[in-house]
Amino acid sequence: MKTFHCNRCQQLVFFENVLCERCNALLGYLPDVGEISAFEPADELPETAQIPQTPQPAETAQTPETATASDKRWRSLHPEAQGQLYRQCHNYAVENVCNWMIPADSPDTLCRACQFTETIPDLTVPENRFYWYKMEVAKRRLLYTLMTLGLPLESRLENPETGLEFAFLESKEDSGPVMTGHNHGRITLNIAEADDAAREKARTELREPYRTLLGHFRHESGHYFFDRLIAGKPMWEAAFRERFGDERASYADALKAYYDNGPPADWAQHYISAYATMHPWEDWAETWAHYLHMVDTLDTAVSYGLALLPDHPQEPELTDQTPVEEASFNNLMSRWFPLTYVLNSLNRSLGQPDGYPFTLASPVIDKLRFVHRIIAASAKKPG
Known part of the structure; x- marks a missing residue:
């Protein structure tokens, strides 16, 4: 940003x-x-x-x-x-x-932005107002990025059939647990994800190196845009299946297998996260979310005058660069790796865990390139 x-x-x-x-x-x-x-x-x-x-x-x-x-x-x-x-x-x-x-x-x-929110938390519960605020902050950051990328973005008010809407709900004894997820344009988020302590507990228990509120929004938006940009388009579906697998495979069976057996031992050689191994839809959503992470982080770095394009990894050099949304995918990746190296080095200097706890194997980079192509092909052209 x-x-x-x-x-x-x-x-x-x-x-x-x-x-x-x-x-x-x-x-x-x-x-x-x-x-x-x-x-x-x-x-x-x-x-x-x-x-x-x-x-x-x-x-x-x-x-x-x-x-x-x-x-x-x-x-x-x-x-x-x-x-x-x-x-x-x-x-x-x-x-x-x-x-x-x-x-x-x-x-x-x-x-x-607020027109995209269909359901807000129960405000008779005092802490829910603060959770609602945090949800709206993350949602507006997502919408900013989607708008900047020129993606087709409509609310349910604008398009009742395929518009996007958000529901911020809490688990209750009488209604059962709320599951964060996407269903035909409706993204539901459990407001417990806005509770830092609860989210950190879930991150540790599920062995996720990265779990943020904004990350949830980006992931679920990936499911929405799969329906909007890929599903029903033979050319894109074929290219998708070459990289991510056949999304027509049973999701319920894949979910059970994942939680029964966990990810394959070599998952990092093919996927951006362990959860991405569960089903092609989740692989896409995790990769989509990661692409949005990269775009927003690089855009922020450029806006602060920080763009690392070293001739040699040992000798980083600050240079001027065009905004990330105008850059080619190769240019994006050439800026991403040195920036994450610096980010992790700074965190380690402060005694903190790596700010970027990921490795990008070649198959993952190819999937990110596919996301880049989809967005470039779908973005609204100026004028």
Whole structure:
């Protein structure tokens, strides 16, 4: 992800920020521009309105008095939207779980990102608001990457048949456990994944070197885009099966075999993760997620002026590079390996585990190349 700055004082800000730490300007993301903007008030709120600064109790979160806060208009200070008027997303102005803006003349009350969320957690449970916030943060990062790559992206409101939607649910005694997964465009995530302690416990028990909330979003989006970009397209299906195997094989049988026997001993020579060995669908989703990891990490590195293209591994050299989304796959890989070497070396210097606990064997690289081809072929062309 690229870097962002406050347009009022040029302070470096992050994608999730709602307020500039230096000049106190309101910040918001403009999906139509692809930038974080600073804002100034364009009018005054009615006297009854309030803009909550901290999460409010669920039973008062939607009251008419606070709802008027999302009607306040803000003037953008960003050069690409100079003077244009926006409103805060309802989940920004009232719920404090978003920071995206909506054009002032739009009939929508929810921003582009929040329109993808179909079910939110039960907010009568106090900690669920914080988990909801973390879910929305990870979801917006996923959507940012998908939009940047130009992938076809529609909500269920836009396309009831093949649109994408998210349901954030919790396991309960009366309704049973919630399984994170994808089903015909609906991605369900167990909000326990937003609990760092619970997720770390699962990561250790399942022997997963990498388990993050954002990783879950990226993995499940891979299942969605398999249906959208590969399924039913003979050319792509044939190329997919050459690399990943036949997805028509019984998923239930594959799942049972995996949990009964575990992955093959030599899985790292052919797969990005042990879980990818379970079924071709999971191999694809794991590889897709890894590609998104790479794209976003390299884009971040480039935006900070860090691009490693050493002539020799012992002599890294900083050079200017084009944005990763414009680079060829070979160029992407040539930047990825030295960057992960530096990342792991920095972590080891701090006494931490490797930040990149993966090895990429040749068959894995070929699968990543296939993901790259699929995205390049499916991306919307400018203009």
